[in-house]
Amino acid sequence: MVQIKARDKIPSVDLFEDSPANKINIADLCAGKKVVLFAVPGAFTPGCSKTHLPSYIQKESELKSSGINEIVCVSVNDPFVHAAWGNQFNTKGKIRMLADPNANFSKAVDLTIDLPPLGGLRSKRYSMVIENGIVKELNVEPDGTGLSCSLADKLKLK
Structure with a gap:
């Protein structure tokens, strides 16, 4: 696999919002929109x-x-853990909390990291700006978990 990069199309993968019954296809969500997507190693x-x-x-x-x-x-x-984390921070209407329970999206963009203390395979910490399904900006933490380049104030919004 090759890590996603600027100018790549976001893959068509289902994520889950609030429960396993509420599938959200990330490519469909990004179609015709400007989206900031950020990923974290784990809720809480x-x-x-x-x-x-x-x-x-x-x-x-x-x-x-x-x-x-x-x-x-x-x-x-x-999705239940991810939703509970969002509820704790009152993200409803502000930030979409989309769970990737089997790391299917994280694998598709090749941004996984093995963190045995957190349960094994997780997402690296990163942020991206997506315009109409195309990655315009990607900020991956050099060690996969740090907080140097993927915070909201680091976005360039090219």
Whole structure:
């Protein structure tokens, strides 16, 4: 596999919002829209809860006023855990919390990392800007988990 990069098309993969019954195809969601998608290694983990997700909550209005139609958070968790994490941070109507329970999306974009203490295969930490299904900007943390380039204030929104 080859890691997704700028100018690549977002793959057609189903993610889950709130429950296994609510499938959201990420390619369909991104069609005709400008989307910020960021991924975290796991819901409720310290860096994700204290810094990463809050950075997008704080910048939500600014991102949407700059033309972003959707902000999406992805993690390799079951949809119930991912929804509960979103509820704790009151993301409803601000950030779409889409679970990638089998890492199908994370594998399709080749942005996985093996973190045995967190349960094994997880998503690397990254952010991307997608316009009409095409990746315009991709910011992958150099070590896969740090917080140096994937926070909301680091987006260039090219």
